[in-house]
Amino acid sequence: MTGDPGDRLDDRAAIPLFLDMMIAERGAAANTIAAYRRDLWQASEALGGRLTHAGPKDLETLPGIWVEAAPATLARKLSAIRRFFAFLVADGHRDDDPSRDLSGPTARRPLPRILSPADMRALFMATDTGVAEGRRNALRDRALLELLYGSGLRASELVGLPRHAVDPAKPYAVITGKGAKERLVPIGHRALASTAAWAATLPAEAAWLFPSRTGHLTRVRLFQIVRAVAARAGIAPERVSPHVLRHAFATHLLDGGADLRTLQAMLGHADIATTEIYTHVAADRLVELVNTRHPLADL
Numbered sequence: 001m002t003g004d005p006g007d008r009l010d011d012r013a014a015i016p017l018f019l020d021m022m023i024a025e026r027g028a029a030a031n032t033i034a035a036y037r038r039d040l041w042q043a044s045e046a047l048g049g050r051l052t053h054a055g056p057k058d059l060e061t062l063p064g065i066w067v068e069a070a071p072a073t074l075a076r077k078l079s080a081i082r083r084f085f086a087f088l089v090a091d092g093h094r095d096d097d098p099s100r101d102l103s104g105p106t107a108r109r110p111l112p113r114i115l116s117p118a119d120m121r122a123l124f125m126a127t128d129t130g131v132a133e134g135r136r137n138a139l140r141d142r143a144l145l146e147l148l149y150g151s152g153l154r155a156s157e158l159v160g161l162p163r164h165a166v167d168p169a170k171p172y173a174v175i176t177g178k179g180a181k182e183r184l185v186p187i188g189h190r191a192l193a194s195t196a197a198w199a200a201t202l203p204a205e206a207a208w209l210f211p212s213r214t215g216h217l218t219r220v221r222l223f224q225i226v227r228a229v230a231a232r233a234g235i236a237p238e239r240v241s242p243h244v245l246r247h248a249f250a251t252h253l254l255d256g257g258a259d260l261r262t263l264q265a266m267l268g269h270a271d272i273a274t275t276e277i278y279t280h281v282a283a284d285r286l287v288e289l290v291n292t293r294h295p296l297a298d299l
Contacts, residue, residue: 009093011044014052018087027179039080042066052088056098063102078102115248119235120149126233131194136201140210141229143198144222146191148242152249152267153185154178155242159217161209163202166195177268185266250278 009017019037022028028036044051046065047058059081066074085099115123123145130138147153147166157175166173171192172184187195199209208216222242230240250263264275 009052009088011040011049011051014088014093015040015044015084017091018084021087021091022083027181029178029180032179035076036080036083039077040084043077043081051084052093054098056101059098059102114251115235115240115244117252119233120248120252122233122235123149123229123240126229131197139194139198139201141225143191143194144210144225145229145245146188146194148226148245149249150188150191151185152246152253154246154268155219155222158242159210159219159222161216163199163206163209165209166192166199168192168196175268178270181268181270183265183268247278250275254278 015037018040019033022033022036040051042065043062046062047054050058062081063074063078066077069077081102082099085094085097088094089097124142127138127142127145131142144158147158147161148155151173153175154177157177160176161173165175166187171187171189173187174182175185176182195209202209202211210217212218212221219242226240226242226245227237230237246267250267253263253266254260260272260275260278263278264272267275269275
């Protein structure tokens with residue numbers, strides 16, 4: 001198409017089409033779709049309902065209307081705009097992409113907070129007495145810790161596990177993660193034992209491995225449980241969260257010799273650049289490897 005771009009489509013039709021594509025073809029998560037929907041309609045409103053017809057100079061005004069947004073938020077909004085126009089071009093609704101030169105601040109990914117192996121031992125020890133006495137909450141807390149730290153599950157993946165997702169006879173589980181993508185995650189013998197001990201306390205009709213009164217455990221409740229265990233372990237609660245335990249899983253595996261590709265698969269990262277953040281927190285080990293394993297080390 002030449003001339004006025006997007007003649008056959010306006011924002012009211014184009015934006016829903018794009019979001020439908022992101023769901024059907026890209027398997028985008030519900031939160032991603034909701035964010036992109038807000039971003040695109042905000043851009044459409046700012047451009048008088050003519051986002052689909054916008055030219056490069058029109059798009060240059062958008063970072064200015066989002067000037068108060070955090071760098072990461074602005075980066076996401078601009079990414080939504082670029083993806084939108086890439087879709088329009090790919091589907092033949094435009095023959096040019098006015099967003100190619102659209103740029104914003106580069107958001108720096110913060111280094112993850114880290115717990116040491118000693119911190120992790122303290123967390124588990126904080127549940128030892130309750131587990132030995134067979135207290136139900138302690139059995140639940142131990143199973144949660146084992147799956148967060150032993151398998152690197154996301155909080156949303158953990159709380160949404162079906163009752164029989166972890167099979168005592170199998171050293172792995174099939175997890176449905178971001179974008180409804182499935183992956184295999186390792187389940188160590190400790191996690192299998194702890195999960196089985198907890199599951200034995202559940203009623204036969206329970207649908208979820210970690211049920212609540214109205215469904216399954218919420219992420220907020222999981223956050224509260226993990227911080228309560230941290231307090232009992234003598235660790236500052238603000239240092240600990242379910243995601244910090246996932247970071248500990250990744251960092252300690254990398255320290256132990258795991259390669260990035262394997263770690264990427266276990267964490268369910270779509271882009272290995274996300275996994276590479278852990279190379280920064282394992283810098284001491286990498287320096288040691290260069291000094292002891294490189295051929296020049298003996299010269």
